[in-house]
Amino acid sequence: MINLLLCDDHRMVREGLKQILADAGDIDVIGECADGAEVLRQARVLPIDVVLLDIAIPVHDGLEVLQRLKKEMPRLPVLILSTYPEKQYAARCYRLGASGYLNKSVDSDQLIIAIRKAAEGGMYVSASMAEALATSLGQHATRLPHETLSQREYQVFKALASGTCVKDIADQLGLSPNTVSTYRSRILEKTGASNDVGIAMYAVKHQLITP
Structure with missing residues (x-):
């Protein structure tokens, strides 16, 4: 069995x-x-x-x-x-x-x-x-921006895209708000979004969250 x-x-x-x-x-x-x-x-x-x-x-x-x-x-x-x-x-x-x-x-x-x-x-x-x-998964594959995020960055990305604020994300993940803000900055840079709304729009476009 x-x-x-x-x-x-x-x-x-x-x-x-x-x-x-x-x-x-x-x-x-x-x-x-x-x-x-x-x-x-x-x-x-x-x-x-x-x-x-x-x-x-x-x-x-x-x-x-x-x-x-x-x-x-x-x-x-x-x-x-x-x-x-x-x-x-x-x-x-x-x-x-x-x-x-x-x-x-x-x-x-x-x-x-x-x-x-x-x-x-x-x-x-x-x-x-x-x-x-x-x-x-190939070594030279072209990856979408969200596929380059680390696992922790991806968790923060999903939370931001769902409308969760930095403080609440910090509480949920057991991180400091400053650390979450650092992850947010990296996410903005990697995805090309200019703010949290842009992150949400990116996530919806790529079917990573339900609108």
Whole structure:
């Protein structure tokens, strides 16, 4: 059996996924959670073979959780399952150590295949992403401005694009306002935006947030 930890902040989504996975016969959901902090807590104590993780979760977003999991448990496979477009998020997730990136529109057979492949130590890449990833992960690939942001810069970028003020971002990330302001300056420079509204417009244009 493959012991799986499931994280999605919508209970109905979790219930639907559990039913799909139960029908597989060899996948056992031994833990489920609705936020990033709970993922980290359960991953440290449960005998997990694979984590199935959404990006848009509260407390710690999926990208931060992925990064922390791979730092603490580098051999633990993490699959990302998200509504965000593959072309915008998959490359970043793979760079952070994900074993696969799937859109929530994926059919159940492919989801099960991805989980089994991750549990065996492999990497799942959908046919639609293979060529794009080969280009975006290439040494000489031309990268979009937001793809050059560090993980911490990207967290600040997403928060600014969503309208969160510097002080609140500092509180959420455990940073000083001055540090967040420094990240903001780097983000403005890298994206070419002139202010927070410009950051938000950039994020919407590239489908990084929902308008």
